Amino acid sequence: MDKPRILVARAVFPEVVSRLAQYFEVENNQADEPWSKQQLADKLRDKVGAFTTGAERIDADALAAAPHLKICANMAVGYNNFDLPAMTARKVLATNTPDVLTETTADFGFALLMATARRVTESEHYLRAGKWQRWSYDMFAGSDVHGSTLGILGMGRIGQGIARRGAHGFGMNVIYHNRSRLSPELEAQCKARYVSKDELLRMADHLVLVLPYSPESHHTIGAAELALMKPTANLINIARGGIVDDAALAAALRERKIAGAGLDVYEGEPKVHPDLLTVPNVVLTPHIASATVPTRKAMADLAADNLIGFLVHGKPLTPLNPEVLG
Numbered sequence: 161m162d163k164p165r166i167l168v169a170r171a172v173f174p175e176v177v178s179r180l181a182q183y184f185e186v187e188n189n190q191a192d193e194p195w196s197k198q199q200l201a202d203k204l205r206d207k208v209g210a211f212t213t214g215a216e217r218i219d220a221d222a223l224a225a226a227p228h229l230k231i232c233a234n235m236a237v238g239y240n241n242f243d244l245p246a247m248t249a250r251k252v253l254a255t256n257t258p259d260v261l262t263e264t265t266a267d268f269g270f271a272l273l274m275a276t277a278r279r280v281t282e283s284e285h286y287l288r289a290g291k292w293q294r295w296s297y298d299m300f301a302g303s304d305v306h307g308s309t310l311g312i313l314g315m316g317r318i319g320q321g322i323a324r325r326g327a328h329g330f331g332m333n334v335i336y337h338n339r340s341r342l343s344p345e346l347e348a349q350c351k352a353r354y355v356s357k358d359e360l361l362r363m364a365d366h367l368v369l370v371l372p373y374s375p376e377s378h379h380t381i382g383a384a385e386l387a388l389m390k391p392t393a394n395l396i397n398i399a400r401g402g403i404v405d406d407a408a409l410a411a412a413l414r415e416r417k418i419a420g421a422g423l424d425v426y427e428g429e430p431k432v433h434p435d436l437l438t439v440p441n442v443v444l445t446p447h448i449a450s451a452t453v454p455t456r457k458a459m460a461d462l463a464a465d466n467l468i469g470f471l472v473h474g475k476p477l478t479p480l481n482p483e484v485l486g
C-alpha cells in the first residue's frame with residue numbers, strides 16, 4: 161500500500177525526517193529554500209499532512225490548493241500562522257508544541273530581561289569598538305533586577321515560568337495581567353498578584369510580554385501604553401511581533417520615555433524596524449527564545465508525533481481544534 165504523502169516545509173533534524181519517512185512518503189526542504197506562498201500551495205496539493213513552522217501561513221488560499229490535506233503540525237507553541245477557523249471549517253487538524261518549550265523560553269525571557277536591565281549588549285558593542293579606555297562611576301549603570309517589580313502581561317505557562325524565576329530566584333515583587341485570573345494555588349506558587357493592565361504598565365520596573373498574537377492583541381503596547389510606563393522601566397517582548405508597535409517603541413526608546421527594551425520578535429520579521437537598529441538602549445535577538453538543542457529537538461519530535469499519531473493511529477497528541485476529530 162502507498163504511504164501517505166506529507167510535506168516537511170522547512171529544514172529540521174535529519175533523524176526526525178528519517179523517522180517520518182518510516183510512515184510517510186516525505187517531500188522535505190532540507191536545503192531550507194524560501195518558498196513563496198504559491199510554491200507552498202503547489203507542494204501541498206497532493207499532501208495529506210504538513211510539518212510547518214511559524215513562518216508558513218496556512219490560510220484559506222493554502223487550504224483551497226490542498227484538497228487532500230488533513231493535518232498541519234506546527235513546530236511552535238504559537239499558531240498565529242494558522243487561520244484556525246478556516247482550518248476547522250475545512251476539517252484540517254491543527255497541532256502545536258506546548259509544554260516542551262516552556263522552561264527554555266522562560267529562561268530566555270529572563271536572559272533578555274537581565275541583558276536589558278544591565279545593558280549587556282550595549283556595553284559589549286562599546287568594548288568591541290575599542291572605546292573602553294578606563295573605568296568610570298556611571299559607565300553602563302543600569303537598573304537592578306533583584307527586589308524590583310516584575311510585570312508580566314499574559315500569564316500562561318511561559319509567563320508563570322518567568323514569574324517563578326523572578327519571585328523565587330531574584331526576590332522580585334511579581335504582578336501580572338491576563339485575560340483570566342490564575343487560581344489562588346497558581347498565584348501562590350508564582351507569588352504573583354493580579355492587577356489591571358494600567359496598574360501593570362504604571363508599576364512594573366521590568367515588563368515582560370508573553371501573550372499570544374491575535375487581531376485583538378495587535379499593538380497591545382503602543383505610544384499610549386509606553387507613556388504610562390516608568391521612565392526607568394524596561395520592556396521585554398518574547399511573544400510575537402505585532403503585539404508591540406515597533407515604531408512607537410523606537411521613538412519611546414530614543415526619547416528615553418522608557419529606559420530600555422529587549423526584543424526577540426518583531427513586526428514583519430525577519431525584517432526589523434530600521435529605527436530599532438539605531439537606538440542604543442535595546443537588546444535585539446532573532447526569535448531564539450526556544451532555541452536550545454534539546455528543546456528544538458523536543459519540539460520537532462512532538463510535531464512529528466502529532467503527524468504519526470493522527471495519520472497512523474488516529475490520535476494526535478496536542479490538537480488545537482479537536483472538534484475536527486468528530
Ligand code: 8YV
Nearest residue numbers: 213214215235236237238450
Ligand atoms: C519557534 C515560537 O521557534 O513556539 C513558538 O511559538 O515562537 C518559537 O519557539 C518559532 O515559532 C518557529 O516555529
